[in-house]
Amino acid sequence: MAVNPLFSEATAFGVLNNFLSEFHNDNGYALPSRYEVLMSAPGGAASQNTRKINLRCESISMPGMNLSSTIDSSMYGVQAEVVDGVSFADTIAMTFQSSGDLEERIFFERWQEQAWDRETWNIKYYKDYTGTVDIYILDINNNKKYGIKLYECYPKTIEAVPLDYARATDIIKINISMQYKYWDTLDITANPKSLVEKLFDTQKTGIERIISANLPKVLSRLG
Numbered sequence: 001m002a003v004n005p006l007f008s009e010a011t012a013f014g015v016l017n018n019f020l021s022e023f024h025n026d027n028g029y030a031l032p033s034r035y036e037v038l039m040s041a042p043g044g045a046a047s048q049n050t051r052k053i054n055l056r057c058e059s060i061s062m063p064g065m066n067l068s069s070t071i072d073s074s075m076y077g078v079q080a081e082v083v084d085g086v087s088f089a090d091t092i093a094m095t096f097q098s099s100g101d102l103e104e105r106i107f108f109e110r111w112q113e114q115a116w117d118r119e120t121w122n123i124k125y126y127k128d129y130t131g132t133v134d135i136y137i138l139d140i141n142n143n144k145k146y147g148i149k150l151y152e153c154y155p156k157t158i159e160a161v162p163l164d165y166a167r168a169t170d171i172i173k174i175n176i177s178m179q180y181k182y183w184d185t186l187d188i189t190a191n192p193k194s195l196v197e198k199l200f201d202t203q204k205t206g207i208e209r210i211i212s213a214n215l216p217k218v219l220s221r222l223g
Contacts, residue, residue, distance in 0.1 A: 030137050030145065035060070037094075038134040039153075045111035046131075052099075053107050058173065059095045062135060063088060063150065063183050091156055091177040092133075098172040105174050108155045115154060129154050133178060134186065147186035154179050 037057040039050055065088055069081040096104040114129035116122065130152040137146040159175035 028139065031140075034138040034140065034142075036134075036136040036138060036144070038136075040132045040134075041107070041111045041114075042129055042131050043110075043114040045107055045114060048103065048107045048110070050107070053096065053104050056096045056099070056104055057094060058097050059093075060135060061092045061094075062148070063092050063180070065183075088180070088182050091179050092150070094176040094178055096174040096176065098174050102172070102174075105158065105161075108158050108174065108176055111155050112158065126152075130181075133180070136186075148183045149186050150178070150180040150183045152181035 037054050037060055039054055040046070041048075041050060065086060067083045068085040068087060070084045071079050072082045073079060098104050111129070111131070115124055117124065131154065133150040133153050135148050135150070136144045139145050155176050156179040157177035159177070161172055161174070
């Protein structure tokens with residue numbers, strides 16, 4: 001005779017009633033069409049109407065984060081993969097609807113020009129051409145529910161725009177590949193660490209792992 005297994009909770013968590021109640025509560029679900037973008041550009045690009053350009057952002061990719069890992073050979077028994085670094089995506093994709101005078105393209109052209117001199121072709125200082133990009137997720141009442149800030153940004157690529165008679169009713173779209181260094185959440189209650197603190201923590205963790213790897217395995221077992 002078969003023996004039925006026993007569980008700490010007999011009833012399934014994701015039953016239909018619970019699912020529907022979560023869907024209809026005040027929080028609901030996050031929608032990809034409910035977002036806001038706020039860019040802060042340096043130098044000459046900052047003099048343009050950035051509020052209007054922010055509103056023209058038709059689509060944007062929310063950046064991710066990757067934890068690189070390695071096998072910790074100092075562990076006794078089953079060896080785990082431990083985190084040994086963090087990396088961010090190289091760029092994010094942004095698409096802007098263009099106004100009649102292509103103000104949006106001009107904005108990013110001027111931003112790129114903060115990185116080099118048209119007369120001498122010399123490259124300028126990094127801090128002279130980097131800005132920030134804020135991305136917010138909104139609810140149906142336009143309340144900000146989640147936000148991140150991209151630091152040290154600049155438009156790495158302004159993509160080519162195809163022109164042809166077959167697109168008579170289409171709007172010209174400006175596609176941008178935005179380079180950034182890292183991002184952080186904008187929740188002021190989270191009290192995020194500064195980049196210097198994060199780098200110090202990463203370095204400290206790496207040193208601790210090196211020390212641990214050089215300990216005799218008998219001491220690792222005692223830990």
